[in-house]
Amino acid sequence: MSPVLLSLVRKDLRLFFSDRRSVILSFVVPIALASFMGAITGGKGSDKVNRVSVLTVDQDQTELSAKVMKNLAGDPGLEAAVSELAPARSLVRNGKVPVAIVIPKGFAESSARAFFGSGERPVVTLFTDPSHATEASMVRGILTQHVMQAVSTAAFNGHQGAETIDSLLADVEDAGAVGDPALRDMLSGISRWQHQQATQPKPAPNEETEKGGLQIPFETRVEALAAEQGESYDGYAHSFGGMGIQFVLFASIDCAVALLTERQRGLWRRLRAAPLSRSMLLLSRAISGAIIGALILLALFGFGAVVFHIQVSGSLLGLLMVCTAFALMASTFGLLVASLGKTPQAARGLSVFAVLVMVMLGGAWFPAFLFPTSVQKLTLFAPTRWAMDGIDAMTWRGLGLEAAVLPTLALLGFSVLLGTLAVSRFRWEAD
Numbered sequence: 424m425s426p427v428l429l430s431l432v433r434k435d436l437r438l439f440f441s442d443r444r445s446v447i448l449s450f451v452v453p454i455a456l457a458s459f460m461g462a463i464t465g466g467k468g469s470d471k472v473n474r475v476s477v478l479t480v481d482q483d484q485t486e487l488s489a490k491v492m493k494n495l496a497g498d499p500g501l502e503a504a505v506s507e508l509a510p511a512r513s514l515v516r517n518g519k520v521p522v523a524i525v526i527p528k529g530f531a532e533s534s535a536r537a538f539f540g541s542g543e544r545p546v547v548t549l550f551t552d553p554s555h556a557t558e559a560s561m562v563r564g565i566l567t568q569h570v571m572q573a574v575s576t577a578a579f580n581g582h583q584g585a586e587t588i589d590s591l592l593a594d595v596e597d598a599g600a601v602g603d604p605a606l607r608d609m610l611s612g613i614s615r616w617q618h619q620q621a622t623q624p625k626p627a628p629n630e631e632t633e634k635g636g637l638q639i640p641f642e643t644r645v646e647a648l649a650a651e652q653g654e655s656y657d658g659y660a661h662s663f664g665g666m667g668i669q670f671v672l673f674a675s676i677d678c679a680v681a682l683l684t685e686r687q688r689g690l691w692r693r694l695r696a697a698p699l700s701r702s703m704l705l706l707s708r709a710i711s712g713a714i715i716g717a718l719i720l721l722a723l724f725g726f727g728a729v730v731f732h733i734q735v736s737g738s739l740l741g742l743l744m745v746c747t748a749f750a751l752m753a754s755t756f757g758l759l760v761a762s763l764g765k766t767p768q769a770a771r772g773l774s775v776f777a778v779l780v781m782v783m784l785g786g787a788w789f790p791a792f793l794f795p796t797s798v799q800k801l802t803l804f805a806p807t808r809w810a811m812d813g814i815d816a817m818t819w820r821g822l823g824l825e826a827a828v829l830p831t832l833a834l835l836g837f838s839v840l841l842g843t844l845a846v847s848r849f850r851w852e853a854d
Contacts, residue, residue, distance in 0.1 A: 474499070475558045478506040478514065478523035478550075487531035487577050494569035495524065501565060512550055516648040518812065518820060521555035522562045524548075530641070534574045538640035546642045553647040553656030554815070563643055574640045657819035659731040664814035665787025667723040668807055671716040671750060672778040675757030678712045680771050682761035701849055705758055709842060712754030713747070720746045737817040741827030745813035748834035752806050755838045758845035781807045809833040 479495055481488050496503045506514075511523035525548040533545040547566065551559040647656075685691060694704060724742075727733035735742055764770025782788060784798075785807025802808040813830030816822040 474502040475522065475562060476520050477501050477503045477562055478511040478520050479503050480506055480508050480511050480523060480525040482508070482528045483526050483530040485531040487534070487573055488526045490573045490577075491526065491569055494573060495566070498565055498569070500561065512648065515550040515552055516820075517822065517826065518552055518554070518815065521552045521558045523550040524562070524566060525550065531577075534570070534640040535577060538574050544640060544642045546644050549643055549645045551645055551647050553819075554661065556656075559645065563645070566643070567639065570641055571639065657733060659727055660733045660818035661811075661815060662787075663723050663727040663731075663733060664811060664818070665782070665785070667720045668749065668785065668787055668810050668814075669778065669782045671719050671753045672756065672781065672807075673775075674715055674719060675712055675753040676760060676771060676774045676778065677757075678708065678715070678754070679757040679760035679764065679774065680767040682708065682758075683764050683767040683770055687767070702846060705842075705846055705849060708761075709751070709754045709758055712757055713751040716750030716753045717747055720750065733818065735818055736821030738822075738824040738827060739817075741822075741824045741831075742814065742817035744827050744831045745810060745817060745834070748831045748838070749806070749810040749813075752810075752834045752838045752841065755841035755845060759841045759848070762845045762848040762850070781805050784808060785811045787811060806834055806837040809837075 477495065479492050481492050492503075492505070495501055506523065508525060511520075511525070514520045515523050527545055527547065530545045530547070533543065537544040547570070549559060549563060549566075724733060724746075760770050760774045764774075784802045784805040786802070787807065809830040813827050813834075816826040816830070820826075
């Protein structure tokens, strides 16, 4: 290789590795993001199951329904908790829990008869959050498994199964000639076997004795709970909210870089000579940044309303409150970046990484159920999570103004915290 060419290559490599911003953007940020995304999606060879939170409501209060409830609570894919009907409906509707299972009164008797094709099948209601359709399908399959196991075991074993068979046999015999002889013979045989088994010692339960059954003994009715007006999940409303949050934060980074550039050019030094306090300067920047962020969100939702028919099914005032509070939070975040950053280049690289992490934790990219339970709890410390919850509540969920109060207060709290840190760390001149 030519010595001149070799010298030029060494020069370029030295310049690259001497620029901390280039190193961070090229190596640290992709490594950190890849590690984070791998962790939240389970990692390599992980046998841990991201359990779905489920509420169970037992209106039957029988031995069979209690067994179904017990099986659901012990399922490794579910995190089941017992509830009453009204609280379960409210929690699912407000997006706090993705699914609730309601076992109706008379379930034990009806399911046992329906198992042998006699009588109507009971209807188990599933309250679902429309934005968690995947989890609802998973819960429905698990529910079918446990109900079939419990009903088939009860039908062929125990006092309740014997009563059901005797009742069905009596119905067939009362039908006389109309009755099905094959069904009567089958039920008679089962009845004789059950009464014989009742006088013998019962073997220890195992996987084989838990199996059995003829047909699915129940039906499921999925009731998606959103707005009172019957609105369903609107993916456009969620995605526009998520992208709006992301790019408002990016706009705040641009404002921070502009501040740092002004400091490098000595503009802050001249401003210091004027009768202008540090708090006044930062407050003006916070207000202007919040206005820019609010305009971005307004433009996004305006476009979405016209082109994709995004509707504010809840409170318009609540949506404005959440968007304004988030715009202010993003503006103070930009001020903090400017206060902590030494150069525009380094500040941009680190702040972009911070924004990407906040957006992911907020649920704008990945549905929350993909996160491990520990990460889901961690998202409560991300302001983007509160912003997404507030926007969803005011758009497709159709919740009232009261549902916007807590996200707004949380975002204002983050604004105060970030703003205070920015003022305390602000420097008029570069180091």
